Amino acid sequence: MSQRRYLLYAEQDYAYAMLRPLQQAILARGDQAAWFLAGSQIHPAYIKADETRLPTVRAVCDWCPDAVLVPGNTVPSFIPGLKVDIFHGFNVAKATRSDDRGHFNIRGCFDLYCTQGPNTTAGFVSRARQHGYFEVVETGWPALDPLFQPAAEAQNEDPRPTILFCSTFTPALSAAPLLIDEIRRLRDTGRWRWLVQFHPKMAPEVVAAYQALQNEHLRFVETDNVIPLLQQADVMLCDTSSVMTMFLLQRRPVVTFRNQTVGDRAHLLDVSRIEELEAALANALSRPAPLLAAIDGFIRQTHPYRDGRASERVLDAVEARLARGRGDLKAKPWNLLRTFKERRKLGYWWP
Missing domain, CATH: 3.40.50.2000 (Glycogen Phosphorylase B;)
Structure with a gap:
């Protein structure tokens, strides 16, 4: 099988620590990983000398990733690849907002949600049944893989x-x-x-x-x-x-x-x-x-997983979904307004 290409999509500095365990697992499998830093709130200085960074959306599209790994709430539809939400934090169920405005806010961006444990999996599974255009797989949170390894x-x-x-x-x-x-x-x-x-x-x-x-x-x-x-x-x-x-x-x-x-x-x-x-x-x-x-x-x-192998489970879930394609899923919503905002933010208008 040819090498898979994984785009590490980052908008905040905390994304570096959340995506690096996945990068390590990707490279260990002999696949490719590259970073795209979206927007002005993330600092490129944290990129390491041995890491690959794609500087523009055009470079990302030319590279044509198989999957896009996102520790956040949104990702542009015009970037190619399976869109995978790995989350930027846990659900703390804040009293100031409802579930549907918080951790379980479905914005129409993702094909696959890799959830952290039973109390988040259930919420996303029920929404997957309702919307029909994404899959949910419980993997544990890759960001925590180093937590369960020696300091x-x-x-x-x-x-x-x-x-x-x-x-x-x-x-x-x-x-x-x-x-x-x-x-x-x-x-x-x-x-x-x-x-x-x-x-x-x-x-x-x-x-x-x-x-x-x-x-x-x-x-x-x-x-x-x-x-x-x-x-x-x-x-x-x-x-x-x-x-x-x-x-x-x-x-x-x-x-x-x-x-x-x-x-x-x-x-x-x-x-x-x-x-x-x-x-x-x-x-x-x-x-x-x-x-x-x-x-x-x-x-x-x-988060019942203490083996430090959530990244491996995410990659397995991505591989399984890529092998199946999207034939069993509905089409995602167009999200025209969000797409316009993302294009304006990234300064990318065509195609």
Whole structure:
């Protein structure tokens, strides 16, 4: 069989870490992988010297990929290849929006959804029956393959417990602006080692405020790959960001501040008042048995795969769909307005 060509379609810096496990699996199979960086919000400096980048949509069309792997919500229809959604995060079921506007928003772009675990597979399968133009295969999330492999970085030699603070950029949900003074106070106790990492869209003034907190007890980290930080921390402090799900899958506790997800939250230690935060973090570090049991139940429903081989399962699902073609699927919607917006964004008008 001839080599398959896989396009790694990226719009945000976090896509690098999400797509590289797939790139590794693609190359290990003897197939080809190339990157396309779409829009102005992703930084080309993160491309490595040994990685292939296609600079324009015309170059992508000339290369003619068999499949396009997308850690996002949309992909242009005028780019050739099977369109595959591998997701940019987990479903945190935010109370501020419905399922159909959030994780399960079907935008008519994809032929194949590779889902993370039972609680997302069911939602997409029901929508596949309704729409008829895409397939759903549960594979696990390729972005987490490195999480279940030995940490590449040297282990931290600081004997103190490590707390990782992550926060969403959405103003109505973000704990970061509210907790600056309390984290400064907790930092100054020297009791714990702090790591702070935010979504790349976090407000610059909030980023600057936390960068100013750096000392021997707290480090602010800007990175395109959060997994090494997840592996270093004992407890996460968060709000309503999907990164907390990644951390929980290590069977490590998460303390949330004013969490706004819907449904069962027994796997979280949520507080609503700043003065409750220190005690909640201490409780999380003690790893209480009822909390760990709730986390185990959450893992079984969210992402039960711990073998680090989700990328292989995605590629198997792509190969199976390519072999079958689209004969059993309906035609995707035209999406004329979205196509126009994508062409304008990418400056590509024909064909």
